[in-house]
Amino acid sequence: MSPESVEHTPANCRSAHQAVRDTLDVVGGKWKLVILAALGERKYRFxxxxxxxxxxxxxxxxxxxxxxxxxxxxxxxxxxxxxxxxYEATEYSRTLGEVLQALRRWGEMHHETIVGKKRAPAAAPRA
Known part of the structure; x- marks a missing residue:
């Protein structure tokens, strides 16, 4: 069932809020999604x-x-x-791929909106 087809009842809203809290408990904070994005590209030594x-x-x-x-x-x-x-990303972590892509797109759009121009591409990481 798509989110658009879910009836907006207090119980459904509470369930949705709890699901978001559960997700943020796992991937919230300053670094976890950034780490996952890097490990999604390849393995890294610590x-x-x-x-x-x-x-x-x-x-x-x-x-x-x-x-x-x-x-x-x-x-x-x-x-x-x-x-x-x-360290390497697991197959399970790859289920967050759409979330990471959506956050990247939103971050790029937000940067353009606030700063007024596209962010310059990041330099290639040093080995």
């Missing part, structure tokens, strides 16, 4: 992801632990010296 996103290692570690518990990312410890850890 330090590489920290540098690419300009996020402190302690915050990144906390966010990735929560995302791993919510089955949004997988953590792989490689048999290297020193130890290397890679």
């Amino acid at each position: 330090k590489e992801l920290s540098r690419t996103l300009n996020i402190s290692p302690s915050i990144l570690s906390k966010e990735l632990q929560e995302m791993e518990m919510d089955r949004l990312v997988t953590r792989t410890v490689l048999n290297t010296t020193p130890q290397t850890v890679e």
Whole structure:
């Protein structure tokens, strides 16, 4: 059933509000969707992801632990010296693809509306 065909009753509204809260509990905050967008492109080593996103290692570690518990990312410890850890988006996290695309489109439109011009393309990340 499409959202347009749902009857607007108090119970349906409460259910919709709860679903949005549940979603925000999992992906809310400053970094989770940004991390997912990066990991949607490819695997990243921990330090590489920290540098690419300009996020402190302690915050990144906390966010990735929560995302791993919510089955949004997988953590792989490689048999290297020193130890290397890679993170990758899960198939489950890819169900958020439409959400990420919608947020990107809205962010671009918002930037144009507020700043008055398109955002310059980001430079390619350093390896």
